[in-house]
Amino acid sequence: MAYEARRDVFQAIADPTRREIIGLVVKEPQNLNALAGNFNMSRPAISQHVKILTECGLIIIKQKGRERYCEAKLDQLNEVSAWIEQYKQFWEQKLDALESYLTKIQQQQKPTKNARRKK
Amino acid sequence: MAYEARRDVFQAIADPTRREIIGLVVKEPQNLNALAGNFNMSRPAISQHVKILTECGLIIIKQKGRERYCEAKLDQLNEVSAWIEQYKQFWEQKLDALESYLTKIQQQQKPTKNARRKK
DNA sequence: AGTATGTGTAAGTATTTACTTACGCAAGTT
DNA sequence: AACTTGCGTAAGTAAATACTTACACATACT
Numbered sequence: 001m002a003y004e005a006r007r008d009v010f011q012a013i014a015d016p017t018r019r020e021i022i023g024l025v026v027k028e029p030q031n032l033n034a035l036a037g038n039f040n041m042s043r044p045a046i047s048q049h050v051k052i053l054t055e056c057g058l059i060i061i062k063q064k065g066r067e068r069y070c071e072a073k074l075d076q077l078n079e080v081s082a083w084i085e086q087y088k089q090f091w092e093q094k095l096d097a098l099e100s101y102l103t104k105i106q107q108q109q110k111p112t113k114n115a116r117r118k119k
Numbered sequence: 120m121a122y123e124a125r126r127d128v129f130q131a132i133a134d135p136t137r138r139e140i141i142g143l144v145v146k147e148p149q150n151l152n153a154l155a156g157n158f159n160m161s162r163p164a165i166s167q168h169v170k171i172l173t174e175c176g177l178i179i180i181k182q183k184g185r186e187r188y189c190e191a192k193l194d195q196l197n198e199v200s201a202w203i204e205q206y207k208q209f210w211e212q213k214l215d216a217l218e219s220y221l222t223k224i225q226q227q228q229k230p231t232k233n234a235r236r237k238k
Numbered sequence: 239a240g241t242a243t244g245t246g247t248a249a250g251t252a253t254t255t256a257c258t259t260a261c262g263c264a265a266g267t268t
Numbered sequence: 269a270a271c272t273t274g275c276g277t278a279a280g281t282a283a284a285t286a287c288t289t290a291c292a293c294a295t296a297c298t
Contacts, residue, residue: 014133074210091193
């Protein structure tokens, strides 16, 4: 039951190996053996990761003779980008404007001096 | 062994429930029961998701009496944002400049007219 | 003090993940 | 035609995930 129900971009990029595959393929399209050469795992393992990446559209395969070149096609990253972007403002504003406010609140929560919980 | 070795932001946002939690908490900080009310799953399940989110810093907990308010603190999303951003140019340029080139290549790969594979 | 409320966490479970090795097949080479 | 190369995929496995129910415990309320 390995590698079945997976077509989600968020899931796809959750795995560090897959992120690395993307990084390599963006730099230079390459066939599966070449790709697998960069990792400390078996060729089939990489093949399975690539499958997932193609299933969610982040990689496309160009068959050339018996070789299959993997190319990056990162448009789907837009989904993630958009999700992040909607919060960007939030966290950037938090950083300066609300910083002092938050600190204040936090101080109100400090336990009374020398107070002890009974064990 | 539920929910152990997890502190990675990419992993954290890979789960749709956790993404939804973030969405809710950004709009309005709320305690765990209120939060859990939005989902079709048990309160402990949400508690565990929140734990993961706090562990990678996307949510902070403000204890108020017996309640624990969850607030979003999305700075860590920067890690994801940065990763995506480095590729943004790539996929945006691909969209126009390379589009025609890719189409051309693709056509070169079309099997010869009426060519058939033996079965 | 006794009860209700808000919550963390342990233990159990089904499913999914991320690998592995073994095998099979098509495309090129000799 | 036989051999090599490049690759997909099946089957097996250990670990991680995402839940659940049961329980413990502190804070508040009466």
